[in-house]
Amino acid sequence: xKVLTKKTDYAIRALLTLAANSGRYVSAKTISEGQDIPYQxxxxxxxxxxxxxxxxxxxxxxxxxMISRNPDEISVxxxxxxxxxxxxxxxxxxxxxxxxxxxxxxxRHEIMRIExxxxxxxxxxxxxxxxxxxxxxxxxxxxxV
Amino acid sequence: xKVLTKKTDYAIRALLTLAANSGRYVSAKTISEGQDIPYQxxxxxxxxxxxxxxxxxxxxxxxxxMISRNPDEISVxxxxxxxxxxxxxxxxxxxxxxxxxxxxxxxRHEIMRIExxxxxxxxxxxxxxxxxxxxxxxxxxxxxV
DNA sequence: ATAACTGATACTATATTAATATCAGTTAAA
DNA sequence: TTTAACTGATATTAATATAGTATCAGTTAT
Numbered sequence: 001x002k003v004l005t006k007k008t009d010y011a012i013r014a015l016l017t018l019a020a021n022s023g024r025y026v027s028a029k030t031i032s033e034g035q036d037i038p039y040q041x042x043x044x045x046x047x048x049x050x051x052x053x054x055x056x057x058x059x060x061x062x063x064x065x066m067i068s069r070n071p072d073e074i075s076v077x078x079x080x081x082x083x084x085x086x087x088x089x090x091x092x093x094x095x096x097x098x099x100x101x102x103x104x105x106x107x108r109h110e111i112m113r114i115e116x117x118x119x120x121x122x123x124x125x126x127x128x129x130x131x132x133x134x135x136x137x138x139x140x141x142x143x144x145v
Numbered sequence: 146x147k148v149l150t151k152k153t154d155y156a157i158r159a160l161l162t163l164a165a166n167s168g169r170y171v172s173a174k175t176i177s178e179g180q181d182i183p184y185q186x187x188x189x190x191x192x193x194x195x196x197x198x199x200x201x202x203x204x205x206x207x208x209x210x211m212i213s214r215n216p217d218e219i220s221v222x223x224x225x226x227x228x229x230x231x232x233x234x235x236x237x238x239x240x241x242x243x244x245x246x247x248x249x250x251x252x253r254h255e256i257m258r259i260e261x262x263x264x265x266x267x268x269x270x271x272x273x274x275x276x277x278x279x280x281x282x283x284x285x286x287x288x289x290v
Numbered sequence: 291a292t293a294a295c296t297g298a299t300a301c302t303a304t305a306t307t308a309a310t311a312t313c314a315g316t317t318a319a320a
Numbered sequence: 321t322t323t324a325a326c327t328g329a330t331a332t333t334a335a336t337a338t339a340g341t342a343t344c345a346g347t348t349a350t
Contacts, residue, residue: 001148001225001229001230001231001232001233002233002234003146003232003233003234003259003260004234005337005338005339006338006339007338007339025295027294027295027296028295028296029294029295038339038340038341039340039341040340040341040342041339041340041341043296043297044340046296047296047297047298050297057295057296057297058295058296058347058348059295059296059297059346059347059348060294060295060296060346060347060348060349061292061293061294061295061347061348061349061350062294062295062348062349062350063294063295063296063347063348063349064295064296065296080146084146085146085147086146087146087148088146088147088148089147089148089149090147090148090149090154113266114148114263114266114267115148117262117263117266118259118262118263121258121259121262122259150306150307150308151307151308152307152308170326172325172326172327173326173327174325174326183308183309183310184309184310185309185310185311186308186309186310188327188328189309189330191327192327192328192329195328202326202327202328203316203317203326203327204315204316204317204326204327204328205315205316205317205318205325205326205327206316206317206318206319206323206324206325206326207317207318207319207325207326208316208317208318208325208326208327209326209327210327
């Protein structure tokens with residue numbers, strides 16, 4: 001079971017580059033080359049990030065995309081939800097047996113507890129926190145321009 | 146993001162029926178009808194459970210499958226791993242940047258911590274604990290024969 | 291005018307998940 | 321001893337999700 005799809009993974013990495021270049025427009029080409037993300041795939045993904053209002057774009061020469069939120073307010077949880085849908089353990093494992101009376105379903109509670117734990121953990125991880133970790137380690141994410 | 150596939154979900158429900166009928170062979174047909182699981186799909190799944198040594202089978206008329214382990218020792222974690230592979234957040238999110246030096250990858254540690262939390266939670270939930278919960282609620286899982 | 295860009299959309303490829311079908315062989319019991 | 325109720329094994333198809341590619345129109349800095 002893979003928790004993060006490549007798309008989410010790419011989105012995180014693209015946002016890290018943008019966070020390291022905040023205030024500047026960075027082109028899809030630059031991100032693609034810097035992070036080794038397939039260009040056209042990245043382009044689609046960036047448009048989704050625009051719709052999620054995490055970045056803004058500028059068309060034309062010298063255009064590109066720019067982060068439009070505080071990196072500390074962009075959590076991995078948000079990205080997972082944006083690209084993969086909400087974390088759900090199962091629609092309802094016990095449909096026929098119990099779900100006539102959902103409110104009383106103890107198991108559902110168990111399962112929802114796990115969902116909450118996972119969500120809480122992913123909420124703690126933000127683009128900002130990741131970037132700081134990266135900086136601390138090796139300063140590997142360089143300004144892109 | 147769905148954590149449990151239908152196959153895992155079906156496996157859990159099949160095992161609940163078998164746990165409620167321990168010591169008896171129950172046919173795939175009976176389980177299929179009782180739990181509303183597509184028959185042939187279930188048959189394949191049961192063969193996997195045999196290979197995982199969680200159940201045993203008896204061929205021929207009056208044959209079927211029977212649980213061969215203490216239900217408290219069959220965890221949802223085992224089932225997820227058996228049917229969906231180990232829970233992995235991502236192969237390695239930061240390949241190019243950091244993975245030259247994996248040992249120092251703080252992020253990887255973060256991510257692995259989440260994996261551990263999820264695994265620990267799923268390990269706590271067993272067929273036995275689920276069955277007891279079900280019994281407590283409504284006694285809905287009836288002996289199948 | 292032109293090169294460097296994004297917007298929008300359509301398409302293809304691949305992998306995973308879900309479901310179905312078939313035939314051979316085993317066993318209990320009429 | 322035949323038959324119906326079973327599992328073993330395996331092949332096939334369908335549906336869905338994920339990943340990646342291609343193309344054309346329009347925008348903007350130089």
